[in-house]
Amino acid sequence: MRELTALLREYDRARAYTDQLWKDLIPDEVTWRPHENSSAIGWHLGHQAHVAHFMVRNLTAAEPGPDPALDALMDSAQPEKFRGALPTVERLTAFRDTVAERVHARIGDIAAGKVSARTQLTVVATHLLTALINHEYQHDQWISEVRADNLGRALPPDPESDRLSRVDGYLVLNPYA
Template identity: 80%
Template structure:
């Protein structure tokens, strides 16, 4: 099974793949919705970070949201047609970066045994990171479909790692490698 530090590298690789899917798009392309009952690429970007924050917060460390105003907007429990206006691309990027820094900080504290119950939290951290990586890739699939199919942009190649494969068309991390 992966060590926490190896999973953090895979998390970074998944986030880099996401960046390859959106950083060259215009703000209008990032906020465009194919129809009322779908989400913009920007929503998926915020949602990926939102889920990462809440999983880390609820499973390993109670800490405040880095951007509480985004919490309701990025919650998938809200139907697409009721999701409000997206923040700026810069704010979405900053939110994603801040959450990733917090994921790293908490996971590194766990890997370095700087937490109570370090062995138990290591088990939690491993599974949490696999879930975060696969969640990142899950939303990357939708981003890729809109990027290519609706916006006409070429897709980047799959991440350069032997630890990721496709399952039902989605990139997934093999948690037992």
Template identity: 80%
Template sequence: MHDLDELLRDYDRARAYTDELWRDLTPDEVTWRPHEDSSAIGWHLGHQAHVAHFMIRNLTAAEPSPDPELDGIMDSANPEKFRGALPTVERLTAFRDTVAERVHARIGAIAAGRVGAPSQLAVVAHHLLIALINHEYQHDQWIGEVRTGALGHPLPPDPRSDRLRRIDGYLVLTAPA
């Protein structure tokens, strides 16, 4: 299904923009917290992947977490002080990459019709991907604010897409017609 392939490219574009926001930072900058009730950039990176995993798992295919020890740390329902220590940058990167591979595999199976109820799941996958993309950009906004305001690094240019808009300061992917 062409629409899902296009949305997967948009998902990759959003993840690539996230990478531009943090890959040039030091591990200390990635794990630094502006204050005790604030999350580090690294938490946002793990949380983005955590949400993607749980949405794919709960809406399209039950599968175990790629890193169950991170589930409580990356869950925004847990107050910051109860989340625990952040994993290393390498572990966060591996977690993000594994989740993205699973998103691609599951959405690819849906697009190819290799699932039960393929037409119904295609509708779910369409909306799910838009939500994942916009969630990625939602947390990119905070990462960018800390990157520039607290850490003094410039922002990369916004990703380019005819479907991206800024709404209330946030990048948002609008739904394709």
């Protein structure tokens, strides 16, 4: 149970770092694409939440999506040129916040034993959260590259955690630290 609580804190740390990478940008910078086969920062933001929702939904609890109209747009299997226009920054923010609240609620229920197969779901939730955190940081790297290299914006310092390191340039959570 304590491990899930600690991983939820790491999830929040990863999301806070993502916010440092984009919240000071103007909407045009969030939706701008460096070239036609490149994703905008806003797409990465929606995709991070999209993956979190689908992983929680498919591995721990079936529930409808918070914004089903975004499903095809935020799916990385959809080629960039077919994804369509990004939603507003406000809609992306609401989507990300709703998904994070659902992650917390579901993992909180698992940690509190409010589910059947509590022990099995604790194992699943531990790996699920580790994957979500590392996925968040994976896309943070790409957001960082557009922010720094294309928009000329300074990067925030890496988040501080004894469980984080860099592997191949990407921040990675070590679940065993």
